[in-house]
Amino acid sequence: DQQVKQNSPSLSVQEGRISILNCDYTNSMFDYFLWYKKYPAEGPTFLISISSIKDKNEDGRFTVFLNKSAKHLSLHIVPSQPGDSAVYFCAASGRDNFNKFYFGSGTKLNVKP
Amino acid sequence: EAGVTQFPSHSVIEKGQTVTLRCDPISGHDNLYWYRRVMGKEIKFLLHFVKESKQDESGMPNNRFLAERTGGTYSTLKVQPAELEDSGVYFCASSQAGLGYGYTFGSGTRLTVV
Numbered sequence: 001d002q003q004v005k006q007n008s009p010s011l012s013v014q015e016g017r018i019s020i021l022n023c024d025y026t027n028s029m030f031d032y033f034l035w036y037k038k039y040p041a042e043g044p045t046f047l048i049s050i051s052s053i054k055d056k057n058e059d060g061r062f063t064v065f066l067n068k069s070a071k072h073l074s075l076h077i078v079p080s081q082p083g084d085s086a087v088y089f090c091a092a093s094g095r096d097n098f099n100k101f102y103f104g105s106g107t108k109l110n111v112k113p
Numbered sequence: 114e115a116g117v118t119q120f121p122s123h124s125v126i127e128k129g130q131t132v133t134l135r136c137d138p139i140s141g142h143d144n145l146y147w148y149r150r151v152m153g154k155e156i157k158f159l160l161h162f163v164k165e166s167k168q169d170e171s172g173m174p175n176n177r178f179l180a181e182r183t184g185g186t187y188s189t190l191k192v193q194p195a196e197l198e199d200s201g202v203y204f205c206a207s208s209q210a211g212l213g214y215g216y217t218f219g220s221g222t223r224l225t226v227v
Binding site for chain 1: 117122144146148153154155156157158161168169171204206208215216217218219220221
């Protein structure tokens with residue numbers, strides 16, 4: 001059973017606007033969450049992370065929000081740029097094995113110029 | 114520093130044949146992982162090496178899959194015999210010892226079984 005879910009397979013946003021990508025998880029033991037970005041024919045690259053002791057982490061244009069009670073996290077990209085067009089995966093790991101990540105199925109973001 | 118290298122980048126084989134995928138991790142990275150993405154679905158964990166030892170192989174689908182990591186350096190993933198459902202993109206990743214955050218992924222091997 002899939003423990004990390006990204007229910008939106010695609011998202012289209014105008015350049016300069018905010019992109020919001022969502023992710024839900026089911027396992028309350030998950031302690032650490034990451035977002036990866038993937039371009040075609042490349043491997044996923046690490047974007048930003050957050051641990052369960054925080055509810056927000058920022059890195060430049062990228063902010064991740066964690067709502068533990070709702071088992072929900074989101075990635076905000078402001079402002080969105082055409083180079084942000086890629087597939088975004090969220091991933092989670094638990095305190096019992098922080099080396100093993102559970103990934104969602106990805107959301108394809110298209111930022112239109 | 115060189116990244117994680119995987120080859121071949123693509124492989125097309127017939128059902129019943131054998132295929133071996135190779136991964137060269139970043140030098141000095143003790144942790145090496147194999148993941149797989151099938152048909153645009155989620156990226157699923159296969160196994161985790163620490164140096165030459167299998168730390169966790171709970172994600173290996175069945176005994177047709179065999180992973181090795183010779184001398185704690187490069188790793189191979191052999192599928193024998195291959196089945197149609199083995200088609201997908203196989204990613205390798207590596208990380209330094211003790212770091213629980215994001216790994217560095219290779220660009221993957223796209224395996225197609227026909």
